Amino acid sequence: MQRPLSQTLGTISKCRYGHDIPQYIIENGLRKVKPYFFQHQVYAKERWIKRTLLDVFATEFQFRDKMYYHNAIQSGHITVNGSQVEPNYIVQHHDLIIHHIHRHEPAVTAKPIVIIDHQDDFLVIDKPGGIPAHPGGRYRYNSVTQLLQRQLNVSRLFPANRLDLPTSGLMFIGLNVDGARRLWADTAGRRVQKEYLCRVVGKFPDRIVCTAPIQRISFRLSLHYVQHGGKPSETQFERISYDGTTSLVRCRPLTGRTHQIRVHLRYLGYPIANDPLYGLNKPWSHLLQAGQPLDKTHAADVVQTIAAHSHYPDFDPSHMNACRDCGLVKTPDPSSNLLSIWLHAWRYASKDQSWQYETPDIPTWAYH
Numbered sequence: 001m002q003r004p005l006s007q008t009l010g011t012i013s014k015c016r017y018g019h020d021i022p023q024y025i026i027e028n029g030l031r032k033v034k035p036y037f038f039q040h041q042v043y044a045k046e047r048w049i050k051r052t053l054l055d056v057f058a059t060e061f062q063f064r065d066k067m068y069y070h071n072a073i074q075s076g077h078i079t080v081n082g083s084q085v086e087p088n089y090i091v092q093h094h095d096l097i098i099h100h101i102h103r104h105e106p107a108v109t110a111k112p113i114v115i116i117d118h119q120d121d122f123l124v125i126d127k128p129g130g131i132p133a134h135p136g137g138r139y140r141y142n143s144v145t146q147l148l149q150r151q152l153n154v155s156r157l158f159p160a161n162r163l164d165l166p167t168s169g170l171m172f173i174g175l176n177v178d179g180a181r182r183l184w185a186d187t188a189g190r191r192v193q194k195e196y197l198c199r200v201v202g203k204f205p206d207r208i209v210c211t212a213p214i215q216r217i218s219f220r221l222s223l224h225y226v227q228h229g230g231k232p233s234e235t236q237f238e239r240i241s242y243d244g245t246t247s248l249v250r251c252r253p254l255t256g257r258t259h260q261i262r263v264h265l266r267y268l269g270y271p272i273a274n275d276p277l278y279g280l281n282k283p284w285s286h287l288l289q290a291g292q293p294l295d296k297t298h299a300a301d302v303v304q305t306i307a308a309h310s311h312y313p314d315f316d317p318s319h320m321n322a323c324r325d326c327g328l329v330k331t332p333d334p335s336s337n338l339l340s341i342w343l344h345a346w347r348y349a350s351k352d353q354s355w356q357y358e359t360p361d362i363p364t365w366a367y368h
Contacts, residue, residue, distance in 0.1 A: 044091050044097060051090070053087060053091055062310070073087045073089075078097065104323065104330070105142045106138055109131050116357060120175070121176050122174050123148070126171075129167055133159055158175075166341040167343045193348070195348075197362060197366050198248075198261065199366065200265055201273050203242050207237065211233065212263075215227035215230030223302070227295075237268075249265075
């Protein structure tokens, strides 16, 4: 793999999807998408079966309130198998649920996506923290793959590794199916050495290996933690420096569990210093004790506490603008520096030394 000069993804160029070009606004370090009408289609998931349609929407998609979903079902903006139903409709296997929605995507960072390498069938990029790797949940156009698709004028991209929204660093993206398969083969399992950098609270040990098993605690909250019976997980850690308050740490994950580095650091008692989910000084921090796996009771307490603090309690909706098209109360934009955490995918290399990539720069928080 050769490494050409780095390129930078800037403004969105016109692509061949003439009717499907989003309108972006760059403001205060954020990239925003002008709200648009969208038809979301999904087949009933296993966990939705035998629940009412209203309950599914009210619990699974909490960015709108229950009254909105009740009205949307009754007005036919939410349908099942092409037909209007009542809010108490019981979801069945194979139901096709369609939601006609005025979509408000959250703002993401406006920092550029740096293209490190552009080969015939794959890309290597430096993803900024504060933007999702691919569409999902409330995000569609405000995602790495969608931005790159429009920049490169291609219909589809295939991420081989997926960094969390707040994490920055190396991503490998196939330009076609063959390229994706090659990348998956090259980067799967323990055939590649991965190195991350992070900044954690406290004086981290010189070296330590964490093998605590990790289990998904809540799909909706994307919360994972150490539990007995979880998936085998292993991360090697090494302290690089200590500034009297925080430590710069090198991380080598040997398995690829979701949130693995963040969870292992929290479990060891040295969370990433600005992690909004696993960090300290949160209403649920006392429920995540160092060295203690979560049992089912404590896991439920954590989920309940996080869910109760996942909204905007300090803002009064009566003083906030509502969308004229759908009535959604517009929540304040986040500060651009709060979208990312101090975790960076720095270097990937094959164990046979046939290829290696690292990001051209490291984040400013890693310098001091």
